[in-house]
Amino acid sequence: MIWHIYKKELIDCLRDRKTIIFSVLIPILLNVGIIFFADKMMARDQTDSMSVAVTKNSDASVIDWLKNDDNIKVIESKNPLSAVEQGKALAALKIPGDFSSEMRNMKSPEVTVYIDSSSMNSGATADYIQNILNKHREAIVNKRLGQLNVTSQTIAPFNVVEKGVSKEDDGSLTMIAMFAPMIIIMGVLGGILPSANDIFAGEKERKTMEALLMSPVKRTQLLVGKWLTISTFGIISGLLSTLAFVLSVRYLTTVLNNALQLKGHFTTFIFSFLVSLTLLALLGAMVLCILSLLASSVKEAQSYTSQIMMVAILPYFLLMGKSVHELQPSGFLIPIYNVFALMKQLLYGVYDMQSLAYTIGSLSVCTVVLFTIGYTMFTKSRWVLGKG
Known part of the structure; x- marks a missing residue:
């Protein structure tokens, strides 16, 4: 039934x-x-069309670092922060005008990266820019150490490597x-x-x-x-x-x-x-x-x-x-x-x-x-x- x-x-x-x-x-x-x-x-290239706004009087060396990367689009603006707020750029950089001269005088000039915290693309762009700046910073440090006859291992006694326990x-x-x-x-x-x-x-x-x-x-x-x-x-x-x-x-x-x-x-x-x-x-x-x-x-x-x-x-x-x-x-x-x-x-x-x-x-x-x-x-x- x-x-x-x-x-x-x-x-x-x-x-x-x-x-x-x-x-x-x-x-x-x-x-x-x-x-x-x-x-x-997932298939989309996350590094494609990353735009960063800078002022026209920014240090040329930092601008050249960014322009040499094909994934970065540099936009010159009178107000970089407004460019981010208006959606014209994903991130903004504040670079001192005397950046290169301060580095030559062994000073530590500050580069500020501004992002839209509500945008994931803006955060990814900021991370990508910081990676570029970190690579050049390491190159400058290694050059200075070489001038002083000091190896990079002297200031880096050990390295930390992160690996996953599961399959790739x-x-x-x-x-x-x-x-x-x-x-x-x-x-x-x-x-x-x-x-x-x-x-x-x-x-x-x-x-x-x-x-x-x-x-x-x-x-x-x-x-x-x-x-x-x-x-x-x-x-x-x-x-x-x-x-x-x-x-x-x-x-x-x-x-x-x-x-x-x-x-x-x-x-x-x-x-x-x-x-x-x-x-x-x-x-x-x-x-x-x-x-x-x-x-x-x-x-x-x-x-x-x-x-x-x-x-x-x-x-x-x-x-x-x-x-x-x-x-x-x-x-x-x-x-x-x-x-x-x-x-x-x-x-x-x-x-x-x-x-x-x-x-x-x-x-x-x-x-x-x-x-x-x-x-x-x-x-x-x-x-x-x-x-x-």
């Missing part, structure tokens, strides 16, 4: 074009657009790990949202729930059939979002494609991914079933579910700056958060069976508890039939 209810609800949802558009097509198009945009941002990464893997969990999980939640609102709140609003309850079918079977229908749309949407993500990275990107290389543990990766995706769809579907039972209309259900979507995306921001090695085992006991964390581990090639077991266990327990709550509500006419 559950199978018949499941099939009937599935066919009814598939007949609605809005369900297909909002559950499948729009999430896929948005995901492809995000990936394409991220790849273009140009930032593409970090970008993949940042976008992939959000795209996949939001694909799952976006798939269950339209059908969940319509299957319960929609039927109450259309007054068709009464006729359904009068049929010789147990309420448990009705609830399970509807719940599995909603979960199916979540799983399908999640899988299609994943497929669109992989294909767009493979064939539409140049930088991100290098990071999407699954070497070894392929079976473990697929198993962990499918299990976590399925459990997330079941859990999210039951949460939306409860909210849809609380609502008396589709519009009211949408107002409830919009708040849940904001809560569901919160773990994404909590994990954004964390490394996979900083994840604690206790974090995999928190529903939704553990799915984000597990997918991040999988993308970095970390296969921890304890994390997988904690994720499966916590999602299963939470789903059982929510199903009990949903079943209790479904047995009460005040929640099933709505107002009046």
Whole structure:
């Protein structure tokens, strides 16, 4: 009987074009657009067209240092600070007019770099300019030390070198790990949202729930059939979002494609991914079933579910700056958060069976508890039939 209810609800949802558009097509198009945009941002040369404003009476030697770099565009202005504020330049330099003479007299003239603190491009330009100035400063220091017959090792007894403990990464893997969990999980939640609102709140609003309850079918079977229908749309949407993500990275990107290389543990990766995706769809579907039972209309259900979507995306921001090695085992006991964390581990090639077991266990327990709550509500006419 559950199978018949499941099939009937599935066919009814598939007949609605809005369900297909909002559950499948729009999430896929948005995901492809995000990936394409991220790849273009990474492929763009950040040092291109860096403009710096200086006064006309600035020291010529510093101006020549900047002009010799092809990535720097020097703009002469009466008021360099105003040029930055008006967006005509990304940074401004204040250079003393007697800069060269003070250096020859063994003094330390000051060069000030002004930036727009609200602009990332302005900050990157300032860093690039400082690197140019530091190189020339080191060259002058080495020249002076040579004149004094002093080696550079005398004032630099040791060097500090920073290296990553993981494999070399140009930032593409970090970008993949940042976008992939959000795209996949939001694909799952976006798939269950339209059908969940319509299957319960929609039927109450259309007054068709009464006729359904009068049929010789147990309420448990009705609830399970509807719940599995909603979960199916979540799983399908999640899988299609994943497929669109992989294909767009493979064939539409140049930088991100290098990071999407699954070497070894392929079976473990697929198993962990499918299990976590399925459990997330079941859990999210039951949460939306409860909210849809609380609502008396589709519009009211949408107002409830919009708040849940904001809560569901919160773990994404909590994990954004964390490394996979900083994840604690206790974090995999928190529903939704553990799915984000597990997918991040999988993308970095970390296969921890304890994390997988904690994720499966916590999602299963939470789903059982929510199903009990949903079943209790479904047995009460005040929640099933709505107002009046």
